[in-house]
Amino acid sequence: MSARALSARLAYLVVEKSNSLSQLLDQELVNCPAKDRALAQEISYGIIRLLPRLDFWARQLMDKPLKGKYRQGHFLILAGLYQLFYMRIPAHAAVGETVQASRELKLGNFSKLFNGVLRQADRQRESLLEQLAQQPTLQACHPNWLIEKIQAHYPVEATTILQANNERAPMWLRVNQQHYTRDEYQQLLAENELEAQASDLAPQALRLENPVNVHRLPGFETGSVSVQDAAAQMAAQLLDAQPGEVILDACAAPGGKTCHLLECQPTLQLTAIDIDEHRLQRVRENLARLQLNADVLAADASQPEQWAQQPFDRILLDAPCSATGVIRRHPDIKWLRRADDITSLAHLQWQILNALWQWLKPGGTLLYATCSILKEENSQQISRFLTETADAQLLAIHDDETVQQPGWQILPGQQQMDGFYYARLFKRPA
Numbered sequence: 001m002s003a004r005a006l007s008a009r010l011a012y013l014v015v016e017k018s019n020s021l022s023q024l025l026d027q028e029l030v031n032c033p034a035k036d037r038a039l040a041q042e043i044s045y046g047i048i049r050l051l052p053r054l055d056f057w058a059r060q061l062m063d064k065p066l067k068g069k070y071r072q073g074h075f076l077i078l079a080g081l082y083q084l085f086y087m088r089i090p091a092h093a094a095v096g097e098t099v100q101a102s103r104e105l106k107l108g109n110f111s112k113l114f115n116g117v118l119r120q121a122d123r124q125r126e127s128l129l130e131q132l133a134q135q136p137t138l139q140a141c142h143p144n145w146l147i148e149k150i151q152a153h154y155p156v157e158a159t160t161i162l163q164a165n166n167e168r169a170p171m172w173l174r175v176n177q178q179h180y181t182r183d184e185y186q187q188l189l190a191e192n193e194l195e196a197q198a199s200d201l202a203p204q205a206l207r208l209e210n211p212v213n214v215h216r217l218p219g220f221e222t223g224s225v226s227v228q229d230a231a232a233q234m235a236a237q238l239l240d241a242q243p244g245e246v247i248l249d250a251c252a253a254p255g256g257k258t259c260h261l262l263e264c265q266p267t268l269q270l271t272a273i274d275i276d277e278h279r280l281q282r283v284r285e286n287l288a289r290l291q292l293n294a295d296v297l298a299a300d301a302s303q304p305e306q307w308a309q310q311p312f313d314r315i316l317l318d319a320p321c322s323a324t325g326v327i328r329r330h331p332d333i334k335w336l337r338r339a340d341d342i343t344s345l346a347h348l349q350w351q352i353l354n355a356l357w358q359w360l361k362p363g364g365t366l367l368y369a370t371c372s373i374l375k376e377e378n379s380q381q382i383s384r385f386l387t388e389t390a391d392a393q394l395l396a397i398h399d400d401e402t403v404q405q406p407g408w409q410i411l412p413g414q415q416q417m418d419g420f421y422y423a424r425l426f427k428r429p430a
């Protein structure tokens, strides 16, 4: 399938059928010629990132939208508009190739319509852009419920957060310190004509100036380097596991943090659990590539009495969450999440946190983490936990933390990192 046809199909499956974009890409990108895959990816991400704007233009340009069994045609128009307005593809090629793709989607009967709409869009470029500027909600390109939540939680930073969510995320690497120091690996990258900058916060993190296929990274196959955002890399440093300790990585899949913990401390007795057996396979693959060992177990973190054998010195709880901190990497979150999800996720996080606390040794540390920016899942959760749990004490990461405002909230785009939340909890000995 051509890049245009595939991207229209994928965007349709995400927006109208609630599929995850990254899963679809894993399954369907192979159907596209290798040379066109990057383009298919760029256009499908673009449509999903900027959906309300493209929809708005389609409404201006058409008498009525395509519906029912022709619905994929609507997304093909959005694919055309994205190319015309946001890519450096000459207009005649963007229009011609998009119209051509209609036949692959069995929408050849509409080719005249597609051609007309896209040519008109190109002719009316200035006025379409002007109309957009007059509609502030179309700048944000988020669902209203999420805009309102972000504005309520972050009255000062809201606009910056919404903008950062619509940016393309950089590619961050984690250098395996068992193989190279970060400086050595940065030098190795330079020798391979890959430029990278070191993070000020995460000691093993390097940010590539330009994203590349992982197979171009020296030593990737042999485990010298992994791809992981710098914010996610803070987990290992904050958990601060010591040699030989008994560690639980609850909610571990796909295993980015599991592997990082073991790279930093290879002698840990680490148990990595996740409820999703399919996703656990990724943990096993990552451990194998990096030649690391952990007990990997399909289990429910909210029911540790069913599988835990002994209490843990430290627990990493990277809780299931709304993923509102990683929208720039996964723009489909904007359309897949519903406002109600937040309450049920917060409830699940609360249950897991309370259940695992019983399996933390007195004197032990639990690191609570989410890739969310919503306070219900983060500081409000931990504040309530500290108030209700007699033996829990906040181990502040920053000086300005209080029981009312605990934890460290990284906002998306800060120091070029994903949005993440961390809170460190100490269990007082009796």
Ligand SMILES: C[S@@+](CC[C@H](N)C(=O)[O-])C[C@H]1O[C@@H](n2cnc3c(N)ncnc32)[C@H](O)[C@@H]1O
Pocket (backbone or CB within 6 Å): 232, 250, 251, 252, 253, 254, 255, 256, 257, 258, 273, 274, 275, 276, 279, 299, 300, 301, 302, 318, 319, 320, 321, 352, 371
């Ligand atoms: C944020 S992801 C974890 C990312 C992982 N820690 C990493 O760094 O690669 C959350 C994970 O929680 C898992 N999960 C959801 N509910 C769970 C439960 N009740 N028990 C254990 N794992 C659960 C999901 O399957 C998902 O893999």
